[in-house]
Amino acid sequence: MGTQPTSLYERLGGIYSIATVVDDFIDRIMVDDRLNANPRVDDAHHRVLPPGFKYLVTEMVGEASGGPQRYTGRTMEDSHRDLRITPNEWEAFMDDLNQTLDKFGVAERERSELVAIVRSTRDAIVVPVL
Ligand code: HEM
Numbered sequence: 507m508g509t510q511p512t513s514l515y516e517r518l519g520g521i522y523s524i525a526t527v528v529d530d531f532i533d534r535i536m537v538d539d540r541l542n543a544n545p546r547v548d549d550a551h552h553r554v555l556p557p558g559f560k561y562l563v564t565e566m567v568g569e570a571s572g573g574p575q576r577y578t579g580r581t582m583e584d585s586h587r588d589l590r591i592t593p594n595e596w597e598a599f600m601d602d603l604n605q606t607l608d609k610f611g612v613a614e615r616e617r618s619e620l621v622a623i624v625r626s627t628r629d630a631i632v633v634p635v636l
Pocket residue numbers: 541546547550551554559562563566578579580581585586589591595596597599623624627631
């Protein structure tokens with residue numbers, strides 16, 4: 507019996523589920539004091555409107571998980587360079603992500619694949635420590 511490989515996109519439940527998770531996650535990071543302690547992040551979080559931000563992240567996760575969406579935003583380097591994000595801020599961001607994945611009870615396999623996708627962007631986002 508052949509088993510069809512199923513994309514992460516399908517296993518997550520498609521774009522409605524992905525958008526719901528992104529919605530919760532972005533609401534969480536926008537008010538995270540550990541991230542807003544960085545004045546550049548705080549400033550950007552007040553300038554960038556959540557719906558557009560959620561839209562772009564949803565597009566990105568859709569594409570990265572094997573869905574039909576195509577990411578239309580800026581590169582991770584271009585959109586984060588000026589924010590000078592530190593390793594500790596990165597950890598806070600991953601903690602917020604885990605809280606969101608807990609809330610929706612995302613299963614272990616899907617969770618680790620999603621976390622791996624996010625983690626693959628780290629070097630483009632976090633400033634190198636000297
Ligand atoms: C500590 C980690 C992170 C922080 C504090 C952070 C914060 C921000 C902020 C403040 C912006 C708005 C920048 C601006 O327009 O001036 C932004 C843009 C964006 N971020 Fe992040 N980010 C982080 C990590 C990530 C990760 C891991 C992803 C995706 C895997 C991501 C996806 C995006 C996208 C798609 C945009 C919009 C790009 C565009 O405007 O075209 N971010 N981020």
